Amino acid sequence: MKEVQTIDELVISFENHLRSLQRSRFTIRQYWQTWKPLKIFISANNIEFFDITVGKQFIKSKLGVYEYANLNQMQRRLANTVDALSVFQQTGKIHFGSAPLRRNPPKVFTGEIGILMEGYIRFRKTTFGLAKSTVNNNTRSLYALFLFLEIKG
Structure with missing residues (x-):
């Protein structure tokens, strides 16, 4: 994939890739809802080419300093969409649900409370024969x- 691209070249390439994967118009429209403000940000800051640092600057301008786990759904969508664009630029692929910003660290219980x-x-x-998804929900809670x-303390 090209490392040096304008935002217009990149989003058109990304959109074409989404279409080749037969993603719905609604899904593509959701991406464009983030790309429009991103394009305005790039234009306002006189940035010629998009790269991962531009994506991070844009996210920071919208969300400030943040912890991904503390973001609401709309904020996560913003981070995920820009992150997906960066990953696509580097790899030529879309990694649904597994790009770098979307990874949550494993939940590790430590100390006496954690052991309990x-x-x-x-x-x-073991007592109730819970499904894996139920165990995951219990762990998350x-x-x-x-x-x-x-x-x-």
Whole structure:
């Protein structure tokens, strides 16, 4: 894939790739909702070519300094869309759901509280024969509580 592209060249190439994957018009429209402000940002800042640093500058201008896990759905869509554009520029592929910004660190329970929570999850899994998705939901919920308790001491 070309490393040096204008934003117009890149989004047209990305859109054509989405069409080749038979993505719906609605999906493509959602991408364009982010690309339009991105193009305005690039023009306003007299940037000639798009690259990953431009994408990061744009996201920072919209969201400030952030933790991905704390973003709401619309903010995540913004980060994901710009990230997907950067990854596409580098690889020529779209990695749905697995691009760098979208990776959440693994949930690791530590200390006495963490050991108790892991034991509770195992207990529920074996006692009730929970599905993997239910175990994941339990882990996600308990991890939020775990982080809260860790902060409080």
